[in-house]
Amino acid sequence: MNATVVTWVIAALAVAGVIGRPWRLPEAVWAVTGALVLVIGGLLPWRAALTGVAKGTDVYLFLIGMMLLAELARQEGLFDWLAAKAAREARGSATRLFTLIYLIGTIVTIFLSNDATAVVLTPAVAAVVKAVDAKEPLPYLFVCAFIANAASFVLPISNPANLVIYGAHMPPLLHWLPLYALPSVLSIAATYAVLRVVQRTHLRQAIAKDVAIPDLSRCGHLTALGIAATSVVLLAASAAGIQLGLPTFLAGAATAAVVFWCSDFGPGNTLKHISWSVLPLVAGLFVLVEALEATGATEALSGLLRSLVTESAAAAAWIAGALAVACNLVNNLPAGLLAGRVLEAEAAPEQVRAAVLIGVDLGPNLSVTGSLATILWLSALRRDGHSVSAWTFLKVGALVMPPALVLAIVGLLAVG
Numbered sequence: 001m002n003a004t005v006v007t008w009v010i011a012a013l014a015v016a017g018v019i020g021r022p023w024r025l026p027e028a029v030w031a032v033t034g035a036l037v038l039v040i041g042g043l044l045p046w047r048a049a050l051t052g053v054a055k056g057t058d059v060y061l062f063l064i065g066m067m068l069l070a071e072l073a074r075q076e077g078l079f080d081w082l083a084a085k086a087a088r089e090a091r092g093s094a095t096r097l098f099t100l101i102y103l104i105g106t107i108v109t110i111f112l113s114n115d116a117t118a119v120v121l122t123p124a125v126a127a128v129v130k131a132v133d134a135k136e137p138l139p140y141l142f143v144c145a146f147i148a149n150a151a152s153f154v155l156p157i158s159n160p161a162n163l164v165i166y167g168a169h170m171p172p173l174l175h176w177l178p179l180y181a182l183p184s185v186l187s188i189a190a191t192y193a194v195l196r197v198v199q200r201t202h203l204r205q206a207i208a209k210d211v212a213i214p215d216l217s218r219c220g221h222l223t224a225l226g227i228a229a230t231s232v233v234l235l236a237a238s239a240a241g242i243q244l245g246l247p248t249f250l251a252g253a254a255t256a257a258v259v260f261w262c263s264d265f266g267p268g269n270t271l272k273h274i275s276w277s278v279l280p281l282v283a284g285l286f287v288l289v290e291a292l293e294a295t296g297a298t299e300a301l302s303g304l305l306r307s308l309v310t311e312s313a314a315a316a317a318w319i320a321g322a323l324a325v326a327c328n329l330v331n332n333l334p335a336g337l338l339a340g341r342v343l344e345a346e347a348a349p350e351q352v353r354a355a356v357l358i359g360v361d362l363g364p365n366l367s368v369t370g371s372l373a374t375i376l377w378l379s380a381l382r383r384d385g386h387s388v389s390a391w392t393f394l395k396v397g398a399l400v401m402p403p404a405l406v407l408a409i410v411g412l413l414a415v416g
Helices: 003-020 027-040 046-054 057-075 078-090 094-112 114-131 138-150 160-169 173-198 218-239 245-262 267-272 278-294 297-311 313-321 323-330 332-346 350-366 372-383 390-415
Strands: none
Touching (some): 046 278, 057 114, 057 160, 057 218, 173 390, 313 350, 313 390, 332 350, 350 390
């Protein structure tokens, strides 16, 4: 067996471990183990592995900033306060509560990223379903997962995968919006419509009307202001064409410094509750992609893309959108990493690059393994005592994802 085949086998096993979590070991264990085996086995030089890790710097900073903001919001009671507000506004209607959560999830995803929706909104929604005594919590928890991907290409900041697909060539905000506005609207609307129909039986349940709204402390208000300020900072950075990782990290750190000044919780309490394992998970995936690149994968895929574009850019866009399925096999972050490098090497047409991004962002709504955001969502569910099996998610995702993907690609071709 030659080195190329062995590299692909090791990478496939590592990704399978991330997806399946054998023996309930964390996802990061499998990604890091795969990376170490490649280096120790001499299949990837250690310098190349470090290069791969370094390429993820912007994503690491982005995730740290978002996870810090999420933990501050949780510990300062902002989640419980928002949950009670939403529950009171629903006025006893399960369907109205579903729609409210969907709208909130859309806003959080657009302005704070899909990972923030998974990390920030999921605990808040878990608090909502507890506050209203919902016997069937899954419709509301599903919202957090599906809108996190469906709304993740409204803005460049809406998904870290956008960062790796465009790399250092992220288009300015005023160029991005005309290209992705219609596909985003169609994706969000289709996902809502299908998910509501699929969950219609559960949305007939009775929920509590009178929910006490707790007082929000001064630190809770400061946390909310910090999150709002972070969204403004990210929009400004995006409009200026600045990479988003460092601004996110600095905004999260600044918010934390202000909150720690008045909070009863110290930095240690906040930091120990952050899901740090997501960082080695991402780093390991970057190394795996670096190893696959070394086998000539980028050149082979570039040649395929070149031939597709030569025949028809529109057909290439549809085929690129089929990356949606591939993302569920290997997770959208490594798929996006590899796709981004192929697109850069081939200088692909803008419409094809946009179709790839839509497939990488939206496709993961098919399965729990599709995106980092969904993995974070599962982790947040486990923390609050909820669980969703891969089969349960797939049965819903198989109905929800395809219509949204088709309509989004149609919208892209219409504006292109």
